[in-house]
Amino acid sequence: MADSIKVPTMAEYMAEGKAPEVLFWVGCAGSFDDRAKKITRAFVKLLHKAGVDFAVLGTEESCTGDPAKRSGNEFLFQMQAAMNIEVLNGYEIKKIVTTCPHCFNTIKNEYPSLGGNYEVVHHTQFLKSLLEEGKLKVEGGKFKGKKITFHDPCYLGRANNEYEAPRELLEKLEVELVEMKRCKRNAMCCGAGGGQMFKEPEPGKKDVNVARTEQAMDVNPEIIAAGCPFCNTMLTDGVKSKEKEGSIAVMDVAEMIANAEDL
Amino acid sequence: MHIIAQVLFVIALIGGIGFFTRNIRRMTRNIKLGRESDRTDHKGERFAKMARVAMGQSKMVRRPIAGILHVIVYLGFILINIEVLEIIIDGVFGSHRVFSFLGNFYNILIAGFEILALLVLIGVILFWTRRNVVRIYRFWGNELKGWPKNDANNILYFEMVLMVLFLTMNAADHQLQLNGAPHYLLNTDMSAAFPVSNFLMPLIDGFSNSTLIIIERTAWWLHILGILFFLNYLYYSKHLHILLAFPNVFYSKLKPKGELNNLESVKKEVALMMDPNADPFAAPAEGEGEEEPEKFGASDVFDLTRVQLMNAYTCTECGRCTSECPANITGKKLSPRKIMMDTRDRLEEVGEIINKKGKYEDNGKQLLDDYISREELWACTTCNACVEACPVGIDPLSIIIEMRRYLMMEQSAAPNELAVSMTNIENNGAPWPYNQMDRLNWAQEK
Ligand code: SF4
Ligand code: SF4
Numbered sequence: 278m279a280d281s282i283k284v285p286t287m288a289e290y291m292a293e294g295k296a297p298e299v300l301f302w303v304g305c306a307g308s309f310d311d312r313a314k315k316i317t318r319a320f321v322k323l324l325h326k327a328g329v330d331f332a333v334l335g336t337e338e339s340c341t342g343d344p345a346k347r348s349g350n351e352f353l354f355q356m357q358a359a360m361n362i363e364v365l366n367g368y369e370i371k372k373i374v375t376t377c378p379h380c381f382n383t384i385k386n387e388y389p390s391l392g393g394n395y396e397v398v399h400h401t402q403f404l405k406s407l408l409e410e411g412k413l414k415v416e417g418g419k420f421k422g423k424k425i426t427f428h429d430p431c432y433l434g435r436a437n438n439e440y441e442a443p444r445e446l447l448e449k450l451e452v453e454l455v456e457m458k459r460c461k462r463n464a465m466c467c468g469a470g471g472g473q474m475f476k477e478p479e480p481g482k483k484d485v486n487v488a489r490t491e492q493a494m495d496v497n498p499e500i501i502a503a504g505c506p507f508c509n510t511m512l513t514d515g516v517k518s519k520e521k522e523g524s525i526a527v528m529d530v531a532e533m534i535a536n537a538e539d540l
Numbered sequence: 541m542h543i544i545a546q547v548l549f550v551i552a553l554i555g556g557i558g559f560f561t562r563n564i565r566r567m568t569r570n571i572k573l574g575r576e577s578d579r580t581d582h583k584g585e586r587f588a589k590m591a592r593v594a595m596g597q598s599k600m601v602r603r604p605i606a607g608i609l610h611v612i613v614y615l616g617f618i619l620i621n622i623e624v625l626e627i628i629i630d631g632v633f634g635s636h637r638v639f640s641f642l643g644n645f646y647n648i649l650i651a652g653f654e655i656l657a658l659l660v661l662i663g664v665i666l667f668w669t670r671r672n673v674v675r676i677y678r679f680w681g682n683e684l685k686g687w688p689k690n691d692a693n694n695i696l697y698f699e700m701v702l703m704v705l706f707l708t709m710n711a712a713d714h715q716l717q718l719n720g721a722p723h724y725l726l727n728t729d730m731s732a733a734f735p736v737s738n739f740l741m742p743l744i745d746g747f748s749n750s751t752l753i754i755i756e757r758t759a760w761w762l763h764i765l766g767i768l769f770f771l772n773y774l775y776y777s778k779h780l781h782i783l784l785a786f787p788n789v790f791y792s793k794l795k796p797k798g799e800l801n802n803l804e805s806v807k808k809e810v811a812l813m814m815d816p817n818a819d820p821f822a823a824p825a826e827g828e829g830e831e832e833p834e835k836f837g838a839s840d841v842f843d844l845t846r847v848q849l850m851n852a853y854t855c856t857e858c859g860r861c862t863s864e865c866p867a868n869i870t871g872k873k874l875s876p877r878k879i880m881m882d883t884r885d886r887l888e889e890v891g892e893i894i895n896k897k898g899k900y901e902d903n904g905k906q907l908l909d910d911y912i913s914r915e916e917l918w919a920c921t922t923c924n925a926c927v928e929a930c931p932v933g934i935d936p937l938s939i940i941i942e943m944r945r946y947l948m949m950e951q952s953a954a955p956n957e958l959a960v961s962m963t964n965i966e967n968n969g970a971p972w973p974y975n976q977m978d979r980l981n982w983a984q985e986k
């Protein structure tokens with residue numbers, strides 16, 4: 278699987294005088310973080326498989342500014358937003374899909390009043406619509422009957438009220454979905470949001486990601502599914518700290534679907 | 541004799557309501573110290589939300605035990621207070637049960653009130669037990685020492701006493717009616733109107749009419765004085781929520797929880813910075829530059845919006861927010877409830893200074909550091925669990941964000957690693973120290 282995958286950029290599309298159906302916004306984690314890059318690649322494979330006409334910004338993409346905004350650095354956030362909006366509007370982007378709920382939330386909710394208006398969907402929502410349109414088929418495969426719990430990312434769930442799309446995808450995989458005590462609108466944060474990913478936690482009894490991992494382990498899953506690169510990293514670390522990496526995997530929903538298909 | 545009682549009653553009534561009005565005026569004055577906030581759009585949706593969340597208590601019942609008990613106490617309390625209308629008329633005119641001419645309907649009403657009074661009594665006793673015997677964790681947080689803790693119990697004792705007085709009054713009244721005592725004798729037969737206080741009758745069996753009158757009058761007076769006192773107690777108590785929950789939900793955020801507002805003042809500056817034609821050394825246009833430069837974020841209550849300040853007065857200190865907060869659960873200092881209580885305490889302190897001196901004079905304190913520490917602010921994951929949990933539409937996160945904005949933009953006082961990430965975003969377009977030119981490398985890697 279060492280071969281590179283074909284990922285068209287907006288600049289290439291532009292050069293050919295074409296416009297793709299949808300822009301895939303990769304995000305910083307998805308571009309640079311080793312764990313998150315696997316999610317990015319899995320999602321691109323699914324896009325290829327479904328024959329979606331997509332492109333990425335590549336080197337023209339920049340941080341949405343989410344960590345800056347939530348840390349209180351409104352200046353930096355708006356600078357980033359202004360630059361990104363200039364690029365996006367320059368390419369006349371209409372529709373954006375992203376695997377990161379933070380990018381999703383920021384572009385969807387905070388860019389419009391700064392002049393950036395796009396249809397923004399999270400990759401779980403996009404995959405769901407591909408299924409509905411019949412462009413993508415998902416069957417249980419190797420996940421059939423496995424006990425799986427889903428961790429709701431705060432910025433997909435509570436922040437934007439999307440609880441069903443990832444669950445519907447999991448159902449299609451014919452897994453045994455078990456909910457944690459704290460799920461959906463009462464789900465607990467993985468501990469990464471609001472800039473926490475980039476700093477040491479304040480002193481306390483425990484790290485948030487460990488507490489959340491324990492909640493997941495209470496339902497004895499074989500896999501903890503997530504829909505956010507940050508949640509993924511936090512929970513992976515949590516599982517490691519419990520020395521359970523041999524028996525519990527943390528996977529993005531997109532990775533699971535790609536894996537089920539052996540892509 | 542009667543006329544003296546009537547005069548005393550009117551004085552008590554005017555005094556009680558007057559004092560209450562004064563305090564409410566002070567509260568609105570304090571709230572207006574905040575910045576204006578535009579939350580008057582989508583009125584229909586706001587009214588609907590108010591009906592659902594404040595009146596219908598839709599979020600209260602998410603915790604079923606507390607929710608149902610609360611609904612009983614809430615309904616009981618509101619309905620029984622219809623009785624207060626009659627008490628006021630009787631008090632002013634020296635009449636007795638003036639609505640009794642309604643006959644059977646009146647009896648049903650009073651009987652209903654009695655049953656509600658009993659339910660309220662049971663509800664309040666269960667609340668007290670949960671709080672003091674079962675010791676539910678969220679009622680024993682650090683910020684609930686001293687007044688807030690006593691306050692919660694005071695209210696419960698108060699409601700117990702009021703309900704007992706109401707039932708005692710009815711029992712004595714009923715016995716006086718049966719005895720045919722003058723003034724108490726009614727045209728209607730009320731014997732079916734006292735399903736609960738009937739059980740108190742044996743306790744006053746054989747008492748003389750004059751003793752019964754003393755009991756009835758004492759209960760009547762204590763009941764109405766108690767209500768007037770309670771009305772005035774509200775301002776000093778978390779119980780203010782019985783009034784403020786309504787406007788507070790009305791003005792609560794309708795946008796997606798994840799959406800933080802974009803600061804207008806920053807927008808202008810960024811537009812200038814991005815504009816290649818702008819001359820950074822240009823002299824400010826006439827009239828500009830005279831106004832004080834706008835402060836970014838919040839270090840004190842004056843920098844918060846009116847909605848945020850009203851939030852602080854509305855907070856019930858129930859701790860539902862804190863019990864869901866991931867930072868608090870894992871032992872960090874942050875507690876969203878404390879953020880709200882601190883905001884109210886500081887606002888009250890400012891209000892006291894204004895009461896005494898006519899205007900605010902700096903007392904060397906502010907919300908940041910003197911009340912809310914930086915450690916608390918930096919522990920927040922912006923997860924919105926507190927906002928989701930609050931039964932009365934309070935948004936503690938918005939205050940945390942405003943204060944972080946102050947720390948970041950006015951003081952450049954971010955924790956070190958976070959500051960490094962900010963620099964990375966600024967220079968490389970990513971919070972990590974990677975080159976923007978490597979953004980597509982993932983496509984080539986395994
Ligand atoms: S948003 Fe912040 S204060 Fe509120 S629950 Fe989450 S971490 Fe706690
Ligand atoms: S902010 Fe809301 S949830 Fe938190 S203590 Fe106050 S009323 Fe309760």
